[in-house]
Amino acid sequence: MGGDKGGIASGIISIKGLTKKFGDLTALGNMTLEIEQGELFGLLGPNGAGKTTLISMLSTMLPATSGGATVCGHDVRHEEDAVRQCIGIVFQDPSLDDDLTGEENLDFHGRLYGMDFRTRGSRMAEVLRLVDLEDRRDDLVKTYSGGMRRRLEIARGLMHRPRVLFLDEPTLGLDPQTRRKIWTYIRSLKDSYGMTIILTTHYMDEADQLCSRIAVIDRGEIVALDSPEALKASLGGDVLELDIADPDPVFIEQLKNLEEVDHISSQNGKVALTVKNGESFIPRIFETAQTVGVEITSVSMRKPNLEDVFLKLTGREIRDEGVKEPKERMRIYMWARRR
Amino acid sequence: MGTKTVNLASTIYTLWLREIKKFQRNRSRLIGSMALPALFLVVLGSGFGSFFRYRSDVSYMQFIGPGVVAMSLLFSSMFGGMSVLWDRQFGFLKEILVAPVSRIGIMAGKTLGTVTTSLVKALVFLIALLAGKLVKADPAGILLAILFMFLISASFVSLGIAFAARMSDPHGFQLIMNFLIMPVFFLSGALFPLDGIPWWLRILTELNPLTYGVDGMRFALGGPYRLAPLWNLVILTGFWVVSTLAGALLFRKMPA
Numbered sequence: 001m002g003g004d005k006g007g008i009a010s011g012i013i014s015i016k017g018l019t020k021k022f023g024d025l026t027a028l029g030n031m032t033l034e035i036e037q038g039e040l041f042g043l044l045g046p047n048g049a050g051k052t053t054l055i056s057m058l059s060t061m062l063p064a065t066s067g068g069a070t071v072c073g074h075d076v077r078h079e080e081d082a083v084r085q086c087i088g089i090v091f092q093d094p095s096l097d098d099d100l101t102g103e104e105n106l107d108f109h110g111r112l113y114g115m116d117f118r119t120r121g122s123r124m125a126e127v128l129r130l131v132d133l134e135d136r137r138d139d140l141v142k143t144y145s146g147g148m149r150r151r152l153e154i155a156r157g158l159m160h161r162p163r164v165l166f167l168d169e170p171t172l173g174l175d176p177q178t179r180r181k182i183w184t185y186i187r188s189l190k191d192s193y194g195m196t197i198i199l200t201t202h203y204m205d206e207a208d209q210l211c212s213r214i215a216v217i218d219r220g221e222i223v224a225l226d227s228p229e230a231l232k233a234s235l236g237g238d239v240l241e242l243d244i245a246d247p248d249p250v251f252i253e254q255l256k257n258l259e260e261v262d263h264i265s266s267q268n269g270k271v272a273l274t275v276k277n278g279e280s281f282i283p284r285i286f287e288t289a290q291t292v293g294v295e296i297t298s299v300s301m302r303k304p305n306l307e308d309v310f311l312k313l314t315g316r317e318i319r320d321e322g323v324k325e326p327k328e329r330m331r332i333y334m335w336a337r338r339r
Numbered sequence: 340m341g342t343k344t345v346n347l348a349s350t351i352y353t354l355w356l357r358e359i360k361k362f363q364r365n366r367s368r369l370i371g372s373m374a375l376p377a378l379f380l381v382v383l384g385s386g387f388g389s390f391f392r393y394r395s396d397v398s399y400m401q402f403i404g405p406g407v408v409a410m411s412l413l414f415s416s417m418f419g420g421m422s423v424l425w426d427r428q429f430g431f432l433k434e435i436l437v438a439p440v441s442r443i444g445i446m447a448g449k450t451l452g453t454v455t456t457s458l459v460k461a462l463v464f465l466i467a468l469l470a471g472k473l474v475k476a477d478p479a480g481i482l483l484a485i486l487f488m489f490l491i492s493a494s495f496v497s498l499g500i501a502f503a504a505r506m507s508d509p510h511g512f513q514l515i516m517n518f519l520i521m522p523v524f525f526l527s528g529a530l531f532p533l534d535g536i537p538w539w540l541r542i543l544t545e546l547n548p549l550t551y552g553v554d555g556m557r558f559a560l561g562g563p564y565r566l567a568p569l570w571n572l573v574i575l576t577g578f579w580v581v582s583t584l585a586g587a588l589l590f591r592k593m594p595a
Contacts, residue, residue: 059437061595084439095430099361111353112438114346156434 012037012164012196013058017067020053020220027053029220030067035198037163040190042211042228043200044306046316050220051200052092055166058198059089072163085113088162090153092169092200098142102133102152105141106159113160120159127155131185147178154185158193165189167199171206179203183210204306214306218314228306235304235312236262238278242271242285245295254288263312274304274312347447350440354448355455358419362456372418373460376411380404380464383530393532397563404473405484405556406529409491409549411461416492417520419453420499420586424509436595446590450496450583457492458485474560483568484559487575491552494579497586504589527553533565548578 011034020028028050035041043051056062058071060080069076072086096105103124110120128134131151141149150170157165170186171179187210189195201207207214208228216224216231224231244251247269255273256264260281262274275281278301289296310316362369384400393402426432435445465484468474476484502515526540527549533541544550555571558564 056595061433061437081439084437089437091430091433093430093433095434097357097361097431098429099364100357104360108353108357109434109438111349111356112435112440114349114439 011035013069013071013198015054015058015067015069018054018057018064018069019066020050020057020062021065026220028057031220031222033215033222033225035196037196038190038194040186040197040199040210040212042207042214043198043217044202044204044207044214044310045200045217046202049217051217052168053220054217055089055168055198055200059087059166060084085160086162087164087166088157088160089166090150090157090168090170092172094149094153096141096149096152096156099140101138101140102128102144103137105152106156109156109159115160123159123161127158130158130188131155147174147181150174150178150182151185154182158189161193162195164196164198167197169200169202171201171203179206186210204310208306216310216313218310223313224309231306231309232304235274235308237274237276237304238301239304239308240273240275240278240281240285241300241302242273242296243298244269244271245297248292248294251289251292251294254292255285258284258288260284263308265311265315272308272311274308346440347444350444351448351451354435354445355452358449358452358456362459369460372415373411373463375414376407376464379410379530380407393563401473401562402532403530404468405560405562406527406553408461408464408468408484408488409527409529409553409556410524411464412457412488412491412552413495413520413524413549415457415460416453416495417499417515419457420450420496420501421503421512421515422453423449423500423503423590424506424512427503428509433595442591443587446500446587449500450493450586453496454489454492457496458488461488461492468560474562476560480559480561484556487552487555487559487571490572490575490579491549494548494575494582497579497582500586501582501589504586504593523547523549526550528565529553532563548575551575551578 013033013035015031015033018028018031019026031054043054045051053062057064058069058076060076060083063077071083074082074086076083097108100108106124106127107120110123115123124137125134128137131154133148133151133155136144136148141152144152154167154170157167167186171182174182183206186197186199190197199207199210211228213225213227214231215222224234226234247266252264252266252271255261255271260275260277262276264271264273266272282299282301285299286296380400380403384403388399391399393399423432426435436442462485465474465481465488469476469481506512522543526544526547528544529549533544533550536544551566551571551574554564554566555568555575556562558568558571
């Protein structure tokens, strides 16, 4: 290890009062957070929550307005090169040179990080094998699919064996099969290198599947910080989802007043409520519906997921703002292809 | 630690190598960028040449020969410098800027790479001019011409980088093209002699650094020159220093 200074920072990443303002807008407000060595840590939140801003500051690409952070024991503000040497980063937007081959992109990276010829050769072979791109190494990146580009970017981020790897929305805009494949790579990174991985996502299932600990971020602030299991358990009980023929505010109001109901939300004739004991609560719902005169067309029950956690914490659905983005990313790829 | 100097040299080499690789790969862009100067030389040269001679011993095509070499340098150098904008547009700039290397090294590598590729293209024209007996030069003259070519190229690459560092999107690119590159070219004396032109045109041409590059090359290549070559060299070197400082300063301050 080495480089840790006087034990002030216990974690491999230590964030203290970090704040970023763009004019009047506070992108990140007074954030304090410790991330331990070897964690697969998730930053979960909708677009514009401040996840990318946080990563930009931790990777020395953006100066903080106030507060500070250390990465691998180095101050992100005053020891830029030391921080940069110990981190790898996979950006949210594509960042490959389309006119070079996959291997040339990796070689360029290795040279920039001061690696000699032999080290570059062996590392390239290693990371290409890890992301299954050995047979496409000599093809120009412009011929790659979206998933292959993403895999190459991950491989590139690993070339210099960073102690900390930032993955900013690693599966944004990818199809479900490719996403699953990338999850496998990410898990194997953690297992085979013991790397600390910080991952941002607005996909609930991604955070749930991969991360050992999650910070839920909304409007530049951490609103919850725990393991996915603990976050879900904090909701307690079950989630019941109802379809109603004629939405009636009185019905919602009545349900809300029931003691067993932890949390309730409704949207376009769909009602979701969190209750302690789902099975025994279903009859109560029908009783209430009958007295108000509302017709329930279907009921389903499931265990709470992170989406419910987010909804409860922020009162909004994470998907509302996230839905536009895969298209946005596609647009950038199309752009790149056209050139 | 002593590794810092090695890093700077290797950063420069890495960035240089990228430009060279991309240059070798993209034949169509190479041919495209050489088409316009070739058109000027052949079509303008023959067209105007039929009724205009600079002097009894200097045809119009001989007159514009060095100017066309300068044109090739101006265009490919400015565009090359501004390709920083494309790197930003396609995200690759972030990959470079997040690496533990100095920005000066990045800029120097980018500049040297673009100067190299611009010189290769311009040398093709120079060889064509020599082969077609449109210019006459001894080895010393050719070396002097190459020195002028280097100064022209390096200055305009830095200028391109300076503009790119201040611009956020490539749409302003066309604007620079119309309001900077074309006027610099037309007002350099590359296409018409500067003796006896109106006073306002004279002021503009004398403010234009490329004027001194074109004149210097005319001297080196045995053509009709106006100023003492040392003057041209001093003024052009001054412009090179200023544009390099401006480029380096703006590139260092550029937000990632």
